Amino acid sequence: MMIIPRVLILALMLAAAIASSSCDNDAGFGYGVPAGSRWGGGAAGPGVFVGGPQ
Amino acid sequence: MPSRVVSRRRLFTTTSIGAALVLACAFGVANRPAPAAAAGPADAGRFVWRDLMTKDVSAAKRFYGDLFGWRFEDTKRGGRPYVLAKSGSTLVAGIVDVSANADAGPQWLSYLAVADVDKTVAQVRADGGKIFIEPRDLPSARVSVVADPQGAPLGLAQLRRDVPDPATPAPNQFFWQEYLARDAAQALTFYKSLAGYESSITDSRLGIEYHVLRKTRARAGLFQLPATSTGVEPNWLPYVLINDPSALAARVSGLGGRVILPAAPERRNGSLVVIADPGGAPLALQKYPF
Numbered sequence A: 001m002m003i004i005p006r007v008l009i010l011a012l013m014l015a016a017a018i019a020s021s022s023c024d025n026d027a028g029f030g031y032g033v034p035a036g037s038r039w040g041g042g043a044a045g046p047g048v049f050v051g052g053p054q
Numbered sequence B: 001m002p003s004r005v006v007s008r009r010r011l012f013t014t015t016s017i018g019a020a021l022v023l024a025c026a027f028g029v030a031n032r033p034a035p036a037a038a039a040g041p042a043d044a045g046r047f048v049w050r051d052l053m054t055k056d057v058s059a060a061k062r063f064y065g066d067l068f069g070w071r072f073e074d075t076k077r078g079g080r081p082y083v084l085a086k087s088g089s090t091l092v093a094g095i096v097d098v099s100a101n102a103d104a105g106p107q108w109l110s111y112l113a114v115a116d117v118d119k120t121v122a123q124v125r126a127d128g129g130k131i132f133i134e135p136r137d138l139p140s141a142r143v144s145v146v147a148d149p150q151g152a153p154l155g156l157a158q159l160r161r162d163v164p165d166p167a168t169p170a171p172n173q174f175f176w177q178e179y180l181a182r183d184a185a186q187a188l189t190f191y192k193s194l195a196g197y198e199s200s201i202t203d204s205r206l207g208i209e210y211h212v213l214r215k216t217r218a219r220a221g222l223f224q225l226p227a228t229s230t231g232v233e234p235n236w237l238p239y240v241l242i243n244d245p246s247a248l249a250a251r252v253s254g255l256g257g258r259v260i261l262p263a264a265p266e267r268r269n270g271s272l273v274v275i276a277d278p279g280g281a282p283l284a285l286q287k288y289p290f
Helices: A003-024 B003-026 B057-068 B117-126 B184-195 B245-255
Strands: B047-054 B071-077 B080-087 B090-097 B107-113 B130-137 B141-147 B153-159 B174-181 B198-203 B210-215 B217-224 B235-241 B258-261 B272-276 B282-286
Touching (some): B107 B235, B117 B130, B117 B141, B117 B153, B184 B198, B184 B210, B184 B217, B245 B258, B245 B272
Parallel strands (some): B047 B090, B174 B217
Antiparallel strands (some): B080 B090, B130 B141, B210 B217, B258 B272
């Protein structure tokens, strides 16, 4: 009789872990859009990066 | 009833419950979109996610894995492959394969949290922007992808759940955004109206005014592209926090990328490097504080 609760607990923990892992996968958005590159081929960049993060 | 039969029945019941939980999650029953809720005032104006559009997902995984130590998980979105990137245990980005889309250029697409994505999209449209993806529901948010009036692509997300907003940024993770404008005055007006930003000028050397956009705290920078700057169109440039950008930049070409702007004393005391990944998507590496 002692084996049954252990199996039950193990199965529930395993299911919860798998379900939790699967649910994590809905992060992000994943859209690709028909927008061309904004930095043209070989663009050297504006070179005027004043300021900066605050 | 023999105890062995009882045990088997209980085991069967337990296994069935577990399987049901897994299937429910896997098929989205547990994640069915809730009615869109307005993002809190503290959320609107935050950049909450970045997706890389690339035509070579394998090369991107190798590059960002080697450069930043990111690890990857292959998933699906709408039946299409989608790669999630993690820095340590933190989800930091997604990678989207656009090899089948001839009009999609390699670039990072950043998502801005807004209070009401439908109203925001209507405003973008009214102001002359373009709608790539009309608002639609995902488990985590109601989202849309647009181009602003100056053509810069931008994702919009009306969040359904909290997204961590660490006050102290972590290395190898995104922590800043910068808008490179063709018309800074127009862009300021547009984004202040769109996200409720307040702005202030924090630097004006070289005749370039650097505007910081604030909502709760500083969220992004904005400056005017010089007229002499050709080849760069208005865009949102994402920033990754790096402790030693120069050292990392030295490895970029060996990993298949390219240094667009090397570190230089006149650019934030040599604390900034702009690179392109193997596909050509630009990205800023910034030491902070600098």
